[in-house]
Amino acid sequence: MDCCTPGGDPAYERQFDARHADDQLRAYRRDGAPPMTRRLIDALAVGGLQGRTVLDIGAGIGAVHLELLREGAERAVDVDFSSAYIEAARGEAVQQGRADNVRYVMGDFVAVADEIEPADIVALDRVVCCYPDMVALVTSSAAHARYRYGLIYPRDTLFGRIGIAVFNLSQRLIRSSFRAYVHRPSDIDALVRASGLVPRHHSTNLLWQLAVYERPASA
Secondary structure (H helix, E strand, C coil), X not given: CCXXXXXXXXXXXXXXXXXXXXXXXXXXXXXXXXXXXXXXXXXXXXXXXXXXXXXXXXXXXXXXHHHHHHCXXXXXXXXXXXXXXXXXXXXXXXXXXXXHHEEEEECCHHHHHHHCCCEEEEEEECCHHHCCCHHHHHHHHHHCXXXXXXXXXXXXXXXXXXXXXXXXXXXXXXXXXXXXXXXCHHHHHHHHHHCCCEEEEEXXXXXXXXXXXXXXXXX
């Protein structure tokens, strides 16, 4: 799943349906994780993951947590609002022999956050971009990170804002309530830092930026 939104909206189910999940799963099996996602995985895995736990929010087909398990993490929790993506991720975990290492939670993370245990590693791969309450999502997810926190979200550029505006217009024209958002990096950064995490890695490509934070050992 590239983004996530609450509420059980039929537009969301159409946006992240079985066809999209199958397409992404085939691409993952053929080519591995997309380049920016691969950067996220590598940055989260720096220094080793032996025995670490993972919380993958808006996990989609499961590429991030499955690759982190491959890198040595012990277990993962996959939280996603799409039943199609949960099933795709579950099937891929079975395919990779990881079925016993992953727990699946279907729902809006912000709504179920109190029921989710903190994890050593928390990841949000292109999730913040479509969530209507960025403050709640970032605040809650960062608080769940015991050690390292990573997220990918759109760059705040004129090009990016035009692209999001065109996308949202297309959603209105087809009478869909699904929307995407561009947030100021400084706002996201301030929320993550307020949770006690400090920046460790930042990189960008044309559309996306990757930020990884760590909790200081003394915290």
